[in-house]
Amino acid sequence: MKRYLSLIWQMYRLRLMREMEYKPGFIMLLFGVALRVGVYVFLFWAIYQNITQINGWAFQDILLLIATFELVDYIMSFCIFPSLLYELPQNIYWGDFDLKVVKPINPLFFASIQYVEVVDIAKLASSIVIFIYVFSTYQFDIHVGNILMYICAIAFAVIFVSSLVILVSSLTFFTVQGWGFGEMLEEYLSLAHYPTTIFRGFFGKTFFYIIPLVIVATLPVQILTGKADYNIVFYAMVASILLLMIAIFVWYQALKKYKSSGN
Amino acid sequence: MKKYLILFNISWSSFLQYRANLLLSMIGIAIFHVATAILWINIYSGKEMIGGYSEKEMITYVLVNGLLSIYIFYSNIRYIIDRWITKGFLSYWIIKPINIPLLWFTEDAGRRIFNFLLSLIPFGIVMLFFAKYLILPQNILFFLLVFVLAGIINYLIFHLVGVCAFWMENTQGMVRLVNIVITIAGGTLVPLSLFPGAIGKILNVLPFKYLFYVPMQIYLGKIGTIETLHAIIIEIFWICLLYVIARIMWAKGIKKYSAMGG
Numbered sequence: 001m002k003r004y005l006s007l008i009w010q011m012y013r014l015r016l017m018r019e020m021e022y023k024p025g026f027i028m029l030l031f032g033v034a035l036r037v038g039v040y041v042f043l044f045w046a047i048y049q050n051i052t053q054i055n056g057w058a059f060q061d062i063l064l065l066i067a068t069f070e071l072v073d074y075i076m077s078f079c080i081f082p083s084l085l086y087e088l089p090q091n092i093y094w095g096d097f098d099l100k101v102v103k104p105i106n107p108l109f110f111a112s113i114q115y116v117e118v119v120d121i122a123k124l125a126s127s128i129v130i131f132i133y134v135f136s137t138y139q140f141d142i143h144v145g146n147i148l149m150y151i152c153a154i155a156f157a158v159i160f161v162s163s164l165v166i167l168v169s170s171l172t173f174f175t176v177q178g179w180g181f182g183e184m185l186e187e188y189l190s191l192a193h194y195p196t197t198i199f200r201g202f203f204g205k206t207f208f209y210i211i212p213l214v215i216v217a218t219l220p221v222q223i224l225t226g227k228a229d230y231n232i233v234f235y236a237m238v239a240s241i242l243l244l245m246i247a248i249f250v251w252y253q254a255l256k257k258y259k260s261s262g263n
Numbered sequence: 264m265k266k267y268l269i270l271f272n273i274s275w276s277s278f279l280q281y282r283a284n285l286l287l288s289m290i291g292i293a294i295f296h297v298a299t300a301i302l303w304i305n306i307y308s309g310k311e312m313i314g315g316y317s318e319k320e321m322i323t324y325v326l327v328n329g330l331l332s333i334y335i336f337y338s339n340i341r342y343i344i345d346r347w348i349t350k351g352f353l354s355y356w357i358i359k360p361i362n363i364p365l366l367w368f369t370e371d372a373g374r375r376i377f378n379f380l381l382s383l384i385p386f387g388i389v390m391l392f393f394a395k396y397l398i399l400p401q402n403i404l405f406f407l408l409v410f411v412l413a414g415i416i417n418y419l420i421f422h423l424v425g426v427c428a429f430w431m432e433n434t435q436g437m438v439r440l441v442n443i444v445i446t447i448a449g450g451t452l453v454p455l456s457l458f459p460g461a462i463g464k465i466l467n468v469l470p471f472k473y474l475f476y477v478p479m480q481i482y483l484g485k486i487g488t489i490e491t492l493h494a495i496i497i498e499i500f501w502i503c504l505l506y507v508i509a510r511i512m513w514a515k516g517i518k519k520y521s522a523m524g525g
Contacts, residue, residue, distance in 0.1 A: 021432070022431070022432035022433045024431070024436075025431065025433030025434070025435060025436045025437075026433075026436070027436070028435075028436025028437055028439070028440060029435055029436035029439060030436075031436070031440065032436055032438075032439025032440045032442075032443060033439070035440065036439070036443060038443075039443055039446055039447060039452065042447055042452075043452045043453060046452075046453050046457040046458050046459075047306060047313075047453065047457065049457065049458070049459045050313045050314055050457060051310070051313065054302070054306055055305055055308075175283075179284055180281075180283060180284030180285065180286065180287030180288050181284075181287055183284075183287065183288040183291055184287045184288060184290055184291035184294075185291070186291065187288075187291030187292055187294060187295045188291060188294060188295075190295060191294070191295060191298045194298060194299075194302050198301075198302065198305045199298070203297070203298065203301060
């Protein structure tokens with residue numbers, strides 16, 4: 001475990017050094033990432049200037065949703081997301097993945113940390129600012145139990161998204177050029193900025209049963225504000241763990257297909 | 264001109280290689296816009312008008328804007344120019360009898376048109392499902408003209424950002440900032456009329472509204488012929504101004520260029 005943590009730290013340090021080579025660019029990138037979070041706040045702020053709620057979701061609930069999404073997204077985009085969805089397809093395409101599989105380390109872990117996104121720390125900072133703003137401006141009846149459950153829900157959200165990323169990255173071993181799946185997944189996940197419980201019909205079923213996007217941000221916010229149905233919480237836990245097991249199994253099966261032939 | 268057409272063809276052929284990946288990306292974008300449209304249907308439950316837009320107008324705005332954004336916004340030129348200058352790829356082309364900014368424009372046009380045509384597949388299917396909400400273009404000729412001009416303005420904005428690589432080691436941060444300004448001030452997310460007070464007034468003064476908001480106003484027939492002609496003249500003015508700035512920056516930047524990058 002210590003070796004793995006040390007490796008993450010080394011990758012982070014090296015990436016940070018590289019990014020900091022040109023400091024004005026790095027600062028602009030940080031600012032850009034923070035503003036990107038602001039885009040959704042700005043969107044919903046404009047909408048809520050004209051209405052008071054969307055299917056029971058007030059503006060402060062939406063702010064919590066955005067902050068939660070950014071928190072999960074930060075944990076994901078720190079390394080797993082860019083490494084598996086964008087770096088891995090490149091490695092497989094050029095045949096560079098050989099260097100990863102011969103190392104005395106778990107190949108999935110190594111593939112997941114090869115690209116550490118340091119500027120995304122601005123997402124975490126934005127998320128914290130939104131939380132502070134919401135809790136200092138609006139009244140919420142939140143108990144310690146809700147907070148603990150919320151932290152667990154975030155952990156399950158991360159497991160769920162990681163599993164989806166691992167599953168999608170597995171496709172790269174079959175298709176060689178698989179970045180399109182990554183971009184599609186990214187667009188799909190960005191829908192978690194919206195309260196997924198407002199969707200009915202086909203989209204409602206998809207977001208709840210097929211690819212349960214509800215786990216990413218909507219459910220943690222419902223837990224935090226005490227509006228969650230605990231049957232759904234149990235369902236989310238089971239779904240996340242099950243999906244992770246399937247994803248890891250599929251990834252190792254896909255790895256067997258790797259021929260090192262590149263493009 | 265023939266050599267640029269050949270380059271356009273080469274660009275087109277290279278994107279054909281990635282058609283499956285590009286199609287998947289377009290499907291992802293279409294899904295996002297469908298969900299946004301559904302969000303708006305929920306927002307409108309029991310309401311006639313929001314920000315001067317009826318439910319049908321808003322759904323049309325979201326879906327048609329999504330399709331427009333693929334032609335106007337989804338371009339790689341912002342990264343290509345930066346890479347060419349900072350990594351020194353420019354050296355290979357600079358010795359050839361070719362106008363490099365025109366080469367970039369040709370390649371970018373190939374990508375935009377290819378992406379747009381490809382996106383008609385997922386967006387066409389989506390629009391069939393939302394047919395009862397959709398409004399047909401009120402002034403198709405003016406709309407198409409404004410739409411093409413908006414694409415050129417967007418290209419020139421990112422061309423200018425990319426060319427900054429002659430003076431900066433990395434323009435990625437600037438690219439992100441400009442992206443966000445266009446997303447908000449261009450009316451990509453929501454019509455600018457939804458923004459109240461001073462913010463709404465500021466956004467209406469900025470030129471970015473000619474990228475998405477104004478073309479959509481023309482599409483929906485929310486502005487008359489005289490205002491449309493006025494918008495076209497302003498767009499042409501912006502194209503001329505940005506073009507002149509781009510020429511000056513290129514002339515100054517190329518003198519500063521070394522094969523080691525900017």
